[in-house]
Amino acid sequence: MASIQDIGLSAAINLMSAFAFLFAFAMLRLQPVNDRVYFPKWYLKGIRGSPTRSRGIMNRFVNLDWTTYVKFLNWMPAALQMPELELIEHAGLDSAVYIRIYLLGLKMFVPITLLAFGVLVPVNWTGETLENIDDLTFSNVDKLSISNVPPGSPRFWAHITMTYVFTIWTCYTLYMEYKTVAIMRLRHLAAESRRPDQLTVLVRNVPPDSDESVNEHVEHFFCVNHPDHYLCHQVVYNANDLAKLVAQRKAMQNWLTYYENKYERKPTDRPTTKTGYGGFWGTTVDAIDFYTSKMEVLAEKEAAEREKIMNDPKAIMPAAFVSFKSRWGTAVCAQTQQCHNPTIWLTEWAPEPRDVFWDNLAIPYVELSIRRLLTTVALFFLIFCFMIPIAFVQSLANLEGIQKVLSFLKPVIEMKTVKSVIQGFLPGIALKIFLIILPTILMTMSQIEGYTSLSYLDRRSAEKSFWFIIVNVFLGSIITGTAFQQLKSFLEQPPTEIPKTVGVSIPMKATIFITYIMVDGWAGIAAEILRVVPLVVFHLKNTFLVKTEQDRQQAMDPGHLDFATSEPRIQFYFLLGLVYAAVAPILLPFIIVFFAFSYVVFRHQVINVYDQKYESGARYWPDVHRRLIICLIISQLLMMGLLSTKKLAKVTALLLPQLILTFWFNRYCAGRFESAFSKFPLQEAMVKDTLEKATEPNLNLKEYLKDAYVHPVFKGKDFDRPRVVDEEESNPLVPTRRTSQVTSRYNSEASSSTTATPVANKNTGSPGSM
């Protein structure tokens, strides 16, 4: 194990690199030209204008006021100053609660560290075991850990007591935090202004009906079963192909703009391009004409696809967004079962319109069930066997292999520099590439599982990532060998043996984790604030694509808090802290620095940079809480395993009640708070309804909800329904129309017919009428 001097040196290096990042950040953020990279949030909010207007030419790009450079850390107090309520309003509850996780880490570990250093460090230090062992070179660091206490010593009572104290303190902070977040969420929901998702339910698995279209079927079902509350609905179109076309056209548009800009700057020289892929080969043509014509073709295709979707009954998916007249009616429909067959007419709260994941809205129940089975099996193999394909790639990447397969490359490979690059980097790169694409793999798996909202996908990916980290980073660092070998050896060991095997190795790995914390947790977080990639991308875009202020607005990439990858990373620090609290307290200060530093950095980012894709009202908190409990239980199990190797097998049983109580605490908290994150109580719904009725008695809800849940590619196009609210609107049995031409045709038919069912419409075979 490394000595205190070694750790000190490593800390110095990492601190220096962290400060280097911070200094670079401080320099760059003061340059007006980077303003949109480091303060995009304020631009999106419309509070900050473009800095290029008012100042001189030089001042537009470079900041020449030297006093601002001296105070290069003054963003830190600024980040801390915004009060929480303002922060919620400014950045949303999701972000505000997310940075509370770091605060929770501080609340949890500062008292634990004080206690551990006050009680356990003296006990360990005076243990005098390691001094008597000659053949191993132990350092001062080890003398601070539990390894220095002789086996069977009564000193372990201190550790057992402290384990209980730490558990109780952890549970207390978790309970208080869960309570606070639940209250924040309820207050947020209560204070929220009217939003379409408050009044809308997502209905999936609408059963096919031979007599009626999906549209009519949904309408009749809800008119009959929620007669007093049903207002209107929107069917879901399968617009995945259309979305692809729209994305293609956008890319073309970028190229067109690029060449137009080029031409504008150099009007003498009309730019050319080649017709092949990427513009690298093929015949040379005039670039602006080429892309203009391509755009036209795409526009035609798009129009045809739009037409097809509107007229093809098969383009309507068996799902719908059903809106109600009141929050009470919505809460009722979202939380009850509609049909005796629980696999059809599935209702759930509609996600926010931005939050909908459109591709997954129409998966049948059986398929969903099979998809979940398959992804679970796949996840298992991904976690435990992920090293196998990588080892395979690594073995392929050795020089002899490459020479044999691709013999013509021989002269190149035998060059000295190429050789060393391949030998030195290729194996590492294979692993690195895998780790970079891992979040994408996990997200794809969650998408295959069939969840219907982005927030849910994020939550599920975070769960997968968490287990990957536990098995491959945590256990992988402690025990040598691949996860699959571990799994095999665990299956062949008694269950009581596993915590022992792992527990024994824990004190020895403290320095590894300390180094990890400094590299990933200190320098890594400092790199986060520098935003190198968005900085480069913004300046590239700004140079080649931006013509107007609006373009510049779109060239900004504010990014967002990526819950799916960053939350499991925090959990890993919690796990380290809990595991090492009673084993090697020396690790704790490093974790505290991580939490404090991250808190400031992310608070700054949330205030100035990130723009969240959706707002879920901190719905992820039950997951965070549950995973923290899992970390706590892992730490307890490992402590039991460790103690049972110290000639204290009987005493270890004393830690069993702690484990049971933690399980119980988890169940208690789930019963006490979890429903605040998944259900909407009728009392609250009624209060909001009553208030709304009193304040806005003449609100036209139907008009308000009309286009709320239209697929983004249809937004603002083709869906302009007549704004006239005719008398039929008050009769819920008359369907709401979407496309104007069908509506007007149908209206004339419906007015001459007394039946509520649009029979006439059926004959025309036009499902475009919603």
Next chain:
Amino acid sequence: MASIQDIGLSAAINLMSAFAFLFAFAMLRLQPVNDRVYFPKWYLKGIRGSPTRSRGIMNRFVNLDWTTYVKFLNWMPAALQMPELELIEHAGLDSAVYIRIYLLGLKMFVPITLLAFGVLVPVNWTGETLENIDDLTFSNVDKLSISNVPPGSPRFWAHITMTYVFTIWTCYTLYMEYKTVAIMRLRHLAAESRRPDQLTVLVRNVPPDSDESVNEHVEHFFCVNHPDHYLCHQVVYNANDLAKLVAQRKAMQNWLTYYENKYERKPTDRPTTKTGYGGFWGTTVDAIDFYTSKMEVLAEKEAAEREKIMNDPKAIMPAAFVSFKSRWGTAVCAQTQQCHNPTIWLTEWAPEPRDVFWDNLAIPYVELSIRRLLTTVALFFLIFCFMIPIAFVQSLANLEGIQKVLSFLKPVIEMKTVKSVIQGFLPGIALKIFLIILPTILMTMSQIEGYTSLSYLDRRSAEKSFWFIIVNVFLGSIITGTAFQQLKSFLEQPPTEIPKTVGVSIPMKATIFITYIMVDGWAGIAAEILRVVPLVVFHLKNTFLVKTEQDRQQAMDPGHLDFATSEPRIQFYFLLGLVYAAVAPILLPFIIVFFAFSYVVFRHQVINVYDQKYESGARYWPDVHRRLIICLIISQLLMMGLLSTKKLAKVTALLLPQLILTFWFNRYCAGRFESAFSKFPLQEAMVKDTLEKATEPNLNLKEYLKDAYVHPVFKGKDFDRPRVVDEEESNPLVPTRRTSQVTSRYNSEASSSTTATPVANKNTGSPGSM
């Protein structure tokens, strides 16, 4: 292992005893005097009159028609003749579905047996392993089992294939049965006539309010949050003390009747009794006067207690039965969350009035949570350590111990007969007594857990009993040593070792289980039909207590299907069948006989004898299904363990997909069917509401529901509310009154007041006004 001859002999003995029971039953049931013991159901239904009226004196008691004796088994076809729909109507869905479990056993195991005997028995028989072993005495029975196949033989492919076939067949029958039962339940609910529980919700944990009584608080809450649906409610009184007094008075009444009967038969001799406990000591007094005066004292106490409950605000528990105007409104309230705090205003479907377990209606959430934790821990110790106190009692019960502690008993103990009785029976009796009181212990534990209906208590007790049987009967028979020793050795073995240890022993234990099936499953079931205890009790009561026809009616004890004890017993037979299907198919025919015989016997009992305490509409089926899946998984694990000891470790991995698919099948079924047993879909509710509104437009629901959920001790007494339906009834804000005197007083006050809240009533401090 026993030979086929041994098993044949044992089978002959058990068959004979079973036939002896059946013959005794056939004789006894034909005697008119036993008619009420063997056909109580028909008396309760009012279809069968007393046989003593029409015939001659001799014929009243003994059946002299010899032809009826010849056909002593003719009850069997009679039991099978009633069609299922008629059975459901006659005995209820609970009973009809319960006997389908036996039928399911037949459906599952008859094809499995045929396949096993067609494929596995020849494969095993020609394995020729045991013939080559000299030192062990194997019999023909073993040659039919998997033990006869040499390790590493390709013959095991037959077993692996068959395991898959058996699993698929089992899952198929389970799926079909779940589907059938779900449809039966839905049809039953749809066809059901109006019942109070369809329109009522049980509300628990009503929060205390300093300004309002529980009564007012409930009313205002539901008036505000369910304005269109709330109808009325009934608060729950804490009448546990009163119920005790009522039970005491009933016992007194029995004694009084006994002495009055005695006096009537012998008018010259006025009966006497003694005043001490049980009438064994104390001063001698006139019995009739003594009990009459005692009755009077009790009646006074009862009246005082009643008065106290009506006037003491503390006697009202924070729970209420809230009724709604429609099934739709009820379904909504039962399935949604009312308040943002999920531990108060808890709503759930009200159990049937007969099904309510009144003692548990008012347990706060935190207490409930702690109670569940404690009973879970207690159950764990009960299952794994139950042998410890019994071993302690057994060690106390040896002769030396007793002589030492109670030396004055020495001369008695040294008598030869006493000695042999103590040595031979005491240890066994200690165990037997424990096993007899076990269901009571488990039921008490379930009661402590705080469930609110008898049906739920039964289901939870069955769950506990199931695990007790798995651990102590199944594993206990296979592995020697107490359950606690097993647990310890399991913790110290690798997890893959456990199925091996158990799996290896399985083939050797086949004969033990065959004997068990014959004793418990054949003779035991035959004893069930004889009803010895109810027979004796009925004749005792009939002789001493019965005066009128009504008394005789009450003296009948029809009993009921005891789900909590008998369902886990059936599960044990399923487990045996599944475990031995591929290992020792010889066991299967015995199980088939059990299922067939039990089916006939219980069908007869359900038709002629049992009177269920409640009707839950087969709500227990998800539990039955889940436990069957557990049995299937246990059998798969043990098969894997067994095969891995046969030099087939690699092949065993082929059985892993089977395990995963079974888990998935369980989840799929739960998602597909379970909600039919816990939720009431809004569509169905709406259909029933609409139908009721059309057929009975003038129904006075409030009158109908008035006394539905009154504690049984109040039934028909003191709760005569005014029958007049005044105009206030239509105003939901005016509370419903219960006791007439308070109502009339309040009515005069309320009519002069315009506020809806009964302020005047609050001042008088009279919470009796409901």
